[in-house]
Amino acid sequence: MDMGNSHQVTIKDIARELNISPSTVSRALKDHPDISKDTKKAVSDLAKKYNYQPNAIALSLRSRKTNTIGVVVPQIVHFFFSNVISGIEDIAYDKGYNVMVCQTNELQEREEKSVQALLASRVDGLLVSLSKETKTYDHLRKVTDGGTPLVFFDRKSDDFDVSSVVIDDYEGGYQATEHLAKQGYKKIAHLAGPLNLTLSKSRYAGYQQALKDYGLDYRRDYVIECANGTIEEGYQKTKPLLDLRDKPDAVFAANDPAAIGALKAIKDSGLRVPQDIGVIGFSDWQLASLVEPALSSISQPGYEMGAEAARLMFKALEAAKGEEVEKENIVLKTNVISRESTQKK
Amino acid sequence: MDMGNSHQVTIKDIARELNISPSTVSRALKDHPDISKDTKKAVSDLAKKYNYQPNAIALSLRSRKTNTIGVVVPQIVHFFFSNVISGIEDIAYDKGYNVMVCQTNELQEREEKSVQALLASRVDGLLVSLSKETKTYDHLRKVTDGGTPLVFFDRKSDDFDVSSVVIDDYEGGYQATEHLAKQGYKKIAHLAGPLNLTLSKSRYAGYQQALKDYGLDYRRDYVIECANGTIEEGYQKTKPLLDLRDKPDAVFAANDPAAIGALKAIKDSGLRVPQDIGVIGFSDWQLASLVEPALSSISQPGYEMGAEAARLMFKALEAAKGEEVEKENIVLKTNVISRESTQKK
DNA sequence: CTGAAAGCGCTTACAG
DNA sequence: CTGAAAGCGCTTACAG
Known part of the structure; x- marks a missing residue:
């Protein structure tokens, strides 16, 4: 038989x-x-x-539903993005959906091909975080024009009337600066991220607002742009700050590697963290707890971002055919993770 | 129109x-x-x-090929596994395949359901790394019985005649110990991983062999099992070692968090790393470079593992129908990453 | 050079 | 209570 x-x-x-x-x-x-x-x-x-x-394929052909959602992400290996994917996957699992993941490696061309491939596979919806390179959006127009729900996470384009989930970078910058101010630091420098990115500008703006709200001076020479955000760059760009006659007593770095570089530069110059200079970072990785002293940081809720983005997607998918779904643009709050590097007292 | x-x-x-x-x-x-x-x-x-x-769905139905491979992984957020996924994704992208990713969160039940879901979606092949909980393999029998190619990575079962890619843990343990010996350390302790896992036993065995080959003493009281592999556990379990009358002059920890804990314990006790005691870890994360002193470690090639596993999968998928494909069981070499924590000289 | 038919695996309105 | 037919979107052996 x-x-x-x-x-x-x-x-x-x-x-x-x-x-x-x-x-x-x-x-x-x-x-x-x-x-x-x-x-x-x-x-x-x-x-x-x-x-x-x-046979799910046969069912899909009939129903025009694949029970699969596509995810396009710049890099799988980044701690933040792997958390996002994990959040998406958990929600999708609960809903009985599968998840197709493509990474763009920050290349627009690969982003276009990935979107194209997922569309060809007839995913029911697409969750996208733009590559750093992406300047044009025709590939995403095809998504929305074809009627496939699109949700942005972390890196979005404002050219689309779709739901999105992003981090509140302004608030994060504010929180970091506020935290330093509350710890008693008065002269707070800022290692900014690449200022062509909205997110860097927002963190910078939050920093400025917090200075104002806490009655602290904003000094242009206390702000230095770190284009790459590496440890090495943080190290190099912190040194001149320490050579100033009126040197800062705290540093808010827009990303953790730069903060770690700052930490090293300060220690190498013979100053103590947190007694002489406090340092706080902005966390892309989970690294901050390991350096010495342990680095205070602003945490970005990656898992929650993925879960929220998935929730928005299912809201769209579960809407009755033709029913207009209300778009949501969610801004997730960051949290201050206070560790040794800012314990002035 | x-x-x-x-x-x-x-x-x-x-x-x-x-x-x-x-x-x-x-x-x-x-x-x-x-x-x-x-x-x-x-x-x-x-x-x-x-x-x-x-319409790829229609094509799939006709051709009985989906151009999709499924990946079942314990945790997406682990640095090692996210590297594996990244490697798989890059190879699949080159081949024009999509990748469905499911995480089991180390639960057998979720592993079973994920495999089931991917099978229902008619993936062309399945790449699996077993959950820690998995004890029975009926769900994977269904995969092979149904004729779907299966490849194991990192955590495999020997009950299957399928290809696999794993890390050479024995060699890794050997390399770590050898590295310490070559640096001039003589009394090398070992913080072992949970010894019910094959991988922990292999690292332990490699440690023992290297001691023998380099003419160093093996002392049972220099070996301590860390069941969880946390920083805290590494800290606590290192302390007694430092209280020994004849204390070790080096520690090989089977995982990085334990090594970091050891580092802290040693520094807290007033001893210096690497001058008094050398420390080397085994890297699950990318953390080792950040602690002070920077931690030497054995690196596990996650990306390469994913790429190799994908390569084996495509070898099976591209074989002519009915053609017998030779199974390969690949064992990837680890590398010694030498940093400050073992620079005795 | 082109078309009608059958089929991939399923569902469902229609008929009995 | 059950079945034949049509159709989801495609391809291809067969016929002309």
Whole structure:
């Protein structure tokens, strides 16, 4: 007897063996009220025996639904993005959806091809975080024009009327600066991120506002742009700050590697952290707890971002056909993680 | 005119507009030699105009190939596994395949459901790293019984005659110990991983062999098991070692967090790293470079593991139907990353 | 050079 | 209570 080895058993196979029609088998399997008890039993027994699994591809073709969502992300290996993916995956799992993941490696061309491939695979919806390189959006226009729900996370384009989830960078910059001010630091410098990015500008703006609100001076020479955000760059760009006649007593770095570089530069110059100079970072990684002294940082809720983005996606997917879905643009709050590097007292 | 908005244009649509049959459109699109130049041009013009994309679902149903591979991984957020996924994704991208990723969160039940879901989605092949909990393998039997290629990575079961890629943990343990010996350390302790895991036992065995090869004493009281592998545990379990009358002059920890804990314990006790005691870890994360002193470590090639596993998968997928594919069980070498914590001289 | 038919695996309106 | 037919979007052997 053919045990269906290396050939997935189909409804037809069951129908043939039972001398009934495929239609009846199909109905029996979904417990349709029309079908007799006996037939149902015979069908379900055989289905169990042969470990029948409905062919999702065939279902997708009929229903025009794949129960799959696509995710396009700049880099899988970044701690932040892997958290986002994890959040998306957990929610999708609960909903019985599969997740296709593509990484762009920060290349627009690869982003375009990935979107294209996911569209060809007829994903039910697409979650996208733009590559740093991406300047044009035709590939995403195709998504929305085709009627496929699109949700942005972390890196969005404002050219689209779609839902999105981003971090509140302004608030993060504010929180970091406020935290330093509350710890008693008065002369707070800022190692900014690349200022062509909105997110860097927002953190910078939050920094300025917090200075104002806490009655501290804003000094242009206390702000230095770190274009790459590496440890090395943080180290090099902190040195001149320490050579100032009126040197800062705290540093807020817009990313953790730069903060770690600052930490080293300060220690190398013979000053103490946090007694002489406090340092706070902005966390892309989970590294901050390991340096010495442990680095205070602003945490970005990656997992939550993924879960929220997925939630917005399912909201769109579950809407009745044609029903207009209200777009949400969610801004997630950051949190201050206070560690040794800012414990002035 | 209907621009096909919110309805992907099909071959039928093009056929209708051109008053030809779908068969002809299909052939024209694939540049079939039978079709006239004029027809081809008309078809391809219209396809371009409407941005026609072949429906991959329909193709899959016909060809019984989805051009999708499934990945089942314990945790997406682990640096090591995210590297593996990244490696898989890059290779799959080059081959024009999509990747579905499921995480089990180390739960057997979720592993079973994920495998089941991927099978239902008719992935062409499955790459699996077992959850820590997994004790039975019926869900994976279904994969191989159904004729779907299976490849294990990192955590495998030996009950299957399938290809696999793992890390050479024995060699890694050997390398770590050898490195310490070559740096001039003589009394090398070992913070072992949970010894019910094969990988911990292998690292331990490599440690023992290297001691022997370098003429160093193996002392049972120099070996301590760290069940959780946390920083805290590494800290606590290192202290007794430092209280020994004849204390070790080096520590090989089977994982990085434990090594970092050891580092702290040693520094807290007033001893210096690397002058008094050398420390080397085994790297699950990318953290080792950040602690002070920077931690030497054994690196596990996660990206390469993913790329190799994908390569093995495509080897199976590209084999002619029915052709027997030779199974490969690849063991990837680790590398010594030498940093400050072992620079005795 | 082109088309009608069958089929991939399923569902469901229609008919009996 | 059950079945034949049509269709999801495509391809291809067969016929002309």
